[in-house]
Amino acid sequence: MGRINMKAHLDCVPCFQRQALRAVRMVTDDSGKQESILREVMAALLDMDWRSSPPDLAHAVYRIIRQSSGEADPYSELKKQYNDLAMEIYSGMKEKVNASPDPLMTAVKLAVAGNVVDFGVHSKFDLKGTIVDIMNKDFRINGFESFKSQLEISEYIVYLGDNTGEIVFDKMLLEYILENFNINRVTFAVKGAPIINDATHEDAVYVGLDKLPGIDFINIDIGEPGTGYDRSSPEFRAVLEGADMVIAKGQGNFESLSEYEWIYFLLMVKCPIVAEHLNVDVGDYVLKGGLEGGKTG
Amino acid sequence: MGRINMKAHLDCVPCFQRQALRAVRMVTDDSGKQESILREVMAALLDMDWRSSPPDLAHAVYRIIRQSSGEADPYSELKKQYNDLAMEIYSGMKEKVNASPDPLMTAVKLAVAGNVVDFGVHSKFDLKGTIVDIMNKDFRINGFESFKSQLEISEYIVYLGDNTGEIVFDKMLLEYILENFNINRVTFAVKGAPIINDATHEDAVYVGLDKLPGIDFINIDIGEPGTGYDRSSPEFRAVLEGADMVIAKGQGNFESLSEYEWIYFLLMVKCPIVAEHLNVDVGDYVLKGGLEGGKTG
Structure with a gap:
């Protein structure tokens, strides 16, 4: 049985930012707010270990969207x-x-x-x-x-x-x-x-x-x-x-x-x-x- | 005559990171090096004014790739x-x-x-x-x-x-x-x-x-x-x-x-x-x- 689950790929990092933009646009039309949340997401990704699994990175990204937008369920x-x-x-x-x-x-x-x-x-x-x-x-x-x-x-x-x-x-x-x-x-x-x-x-x-x-x-x-x-x-x-x-x-x-x-x-x-x-x-x-x-x- | 040239869109920010990854992969197969350059690009983008034109953002991104990879012409x-x-x-x-x-x-x-x-x-x-x-x-x-x-x-x-x-x-x-x-x-x-x-x-x-x-x-x-x-x-x-x-x-x-x-x-x-x-x-x-x-x- 393999023991290595799937790690995030470098390509996941810009992809999660695209996802963050899509989600934040569901929540607000204010482009200043959209920008500030994207910046927060980038800063958080920079602080993370990219060898985590993609869902772990996703959790961090969507947590920021929830917290900064005040909308727990954009979709x-x-x-x-x-x-x-x-x-x-x-x-x-x-x-x-x-x-x-x-x-x-x-x-x-x-x-x-x-x-x-x-x-x-x-x-x-x-x-x-x-x-x-x-x-x-x-x-x-x-x-x-x-x-x-x-x-x-x-x-x-x-x-x-x-x-x-x-x-x-x-x-x-x-x-x-x-x-x-x-x-x-x-x-x-x-x-x-x-x-x-x-x-x-x-x-x-x-x-x-x-x-x-x-x-x-x-x-x-x-x-x-x-x-x-x-x-x-x-x-x-x-x-x-x-x-x-x-x-x-x-x-x-x-x-x-x-x-x-x-x-x-x-x-x-x-x-x-x-x-x-x-x-x-x-x-x-x-x-x-x-x-x-x-x-x- | 219009007076406003095209400003970067929020979508350009993750796109330039994808571009950076593509360029850096032309230069090195070392995924650690690829990651460190992508991180540098993200940090630089975070420091920039995103109301610049897309080519201005591109200049900054490709400068980092040139400087950090030591390869002036990846393509x-x-x-x-x-x-x-x-x-x-x-x-x-x-x-x-x-x-x-x-x-x-x-x-x-x-x-x-x-x-x-x-x-x-x-x-x-x-x-x-x-x-x-x-x-x-x-x-x-x-x-x-x-x-x-x-x-x-x-x-x-x-x-x-x-x-x-x-x-x-x-x-x-x-x-x-x-x-x-x-x-x-x-x-x-x-x-x-x-x-x-x-x-x-x-x-x-x-x-x-x-x-x-x-x-x-x-x-x-x-x-x-x-x-x-x-x-x-x-x-x-x-x-x-x-x-x-x-x-x-x-x-x-x-x-x-x-x-x-x-x-x-x-x-x-x-x-x-x-x-x-x-x-x-x-x-x-x-x-x-x-x-x-x-x-x-």
Whole structure:
């Protein structure tokens, strides 16, 4: 098992500044305020160790935006919009899964298509276009057979969610899994407070994920005390180790946990650094994971 | 006449850091060195007034790269490659101009296609593909008729060059102009020392631009004392005012001199900030300029 998780690349440093600008523009039209927050972000990045993981740098950047803008949740309105959009197309997607010759594959692909909703990377997405795209493509890294085999021998899943909107497709995948496999418990990880457009427990409740049988929730911290478990903490690692199977959505979870090669990482590749790390291209869809023999391999 | 030239946008700040990374990677593979130079660039940007023009910020950034890397000309090899590539296709392009129903338009379009060669923005270009593209497109801002009329009443042109490679197409355009209009003097502005892949006097000589009848050269500074005239200096402005017609290539000249609406700006639009300023899209080709009645209008 690899022991090195993904470190920030030098390219992440200007990229986080672009992200900061995008977020701060959601909060204020005052260009003087925008400039002063960007300067604060740069000064903070200069003080940091760039060998941290990209999510650790992100935590610091978004903390400054929250504190200096006074707005804890710059993307709140957009988050709701994407939850609503995903819920609108939920029934149609559910029919698509049921009508599919390989319903599990279709449900997994939809869950990965949902990963396109990410305000850290872009400010607009084409969720419906992404669904069409992924249905016509194979996973660039395709651990589907292992994923399916592991589901067949698992009873307890830890599922690390990523974004709002996307969480509706996570719910659909979990519904399919709960109906068709012998899973009796799911621990779903959400962020313990708002950061970018990541899903929180409030979003999980909003989309009805809390109604699934046997589901419980765990909070991942956003770099602030009291917001949950750091993904690198022993407590959180124990949660992962306690599951029969871990499914982790999105780049952030991959960047934080890539050393756990038995985790099933489901993501859309959105940046050149993650693409290089995985030896794939930006825009590729990935279902990575599944050592021979499962997580103990 | 407008009096405000283009100020740097907040988005320019992370963009210059991306550029710095690209340049420093040309110079060293040592990631520790790359990081320390990026940190120096960030610290310098934090100290600067961001209401400067983008080229002024660029000067500061590339000065740090030169000084800290000890390499005055990180792009020297690539500059030669693009000069050579452009010279290889020069004869074919010349035939294309002569065979064209509108040879001046074709020569102008080729000169703008040459503007694609810009290591500040990308690390790879498709020069030949750009030539095909521009031949099938109209200028998004099209001051061609005014440009042609002004040529007809001019004797002295000041021509502000931009990049290596591109300078071969500038030469071709000037050859056509010198053969078909009553121009008896051309002052061609090059950079006074290497910066990014901008053309210097050495490049002008390398591609034979110095052989044109009635041509002389003037150096534009790269933010270092003794390298030439600052584009905002009274001396340089006097040079512009003394010409019957000024042709300026590329974004840098536009960003520095956009207040002179009678200058003919020929450029490919390469960044969203310039695109927004001109109300066009990235990738568009622009021939802007020509107030009613020429430069005194």
